[in-house]
């Protein structure tokens with residue numbers, strides 16, 4: 001039997017950093033589902049298709065082939081034979097991903113891919129709807145959150161460390177807007193699954209969160 005850990009939560013809560021670290025320690029595969037939504041958004045951006053153009057999206061969704069490969073333990077997203085991983089982490093692509101992620105056809109396509117991966121491997125998968133929709137029977141579910149001010153601060157610092165200056169208030173407004181969009185969409189919105197454990201990381205270090213989740217995993221074995 002494969003084991004699955006679902007980590008959901010709002011933008012910038014530290015899900016991917018934490019999930020990556022846990023995957024390494026437990027020797028699980030880390031699956032970043034946000035990167036898949038980002039890859040779809042990247043495709044539509046490149047082809048001049050807008051989030052509200054539902055008809056066009058439905059028509060061309062079949063032309064999009066997304067696969068996941070691993071370089072060591074680092075996830076690579078392949079979009080129609082092209083490795084697009086390096087293009088996905090910008091704010092623009094993140095915001096567009098959130099808009100396209102409201103589309104049912106887009107979601108169903110990616111959910112299929114996510115379930116396939118989890119059916120053959122031990123995974124720790126992070127996203128917005130993993131515990132509620134993608135893997136409702138996940139062995140362990142965590143809803144990871146932090147205050148929007150704290151999340152903005154972390155994002156600002158992350159950018160600063162990369163040499164990029166940004167406005168912390170603008171980042172917080174972006175985060176709030178993205179959360180609202182993700183929580184209020186009709187299909188598979190972001191919410192805590194009833195059986196997920198709530199972790200607020202506002203006053204916790206990354207290591208503390210990682211250790212807490214590993215503890216929960218060991219207790220559940």
Ligand code: C5P
Nearest residue numbers: 033034035037097098101127128129182
């Ligand atoms: O987590 P990340 O910021 O990379 O996700 C980008 C966007 O993709 C999110 O704001 C959300 O709208 C969407 N997403 C989603 N469901 C997931 C993962 C991401 O709707 N499972």
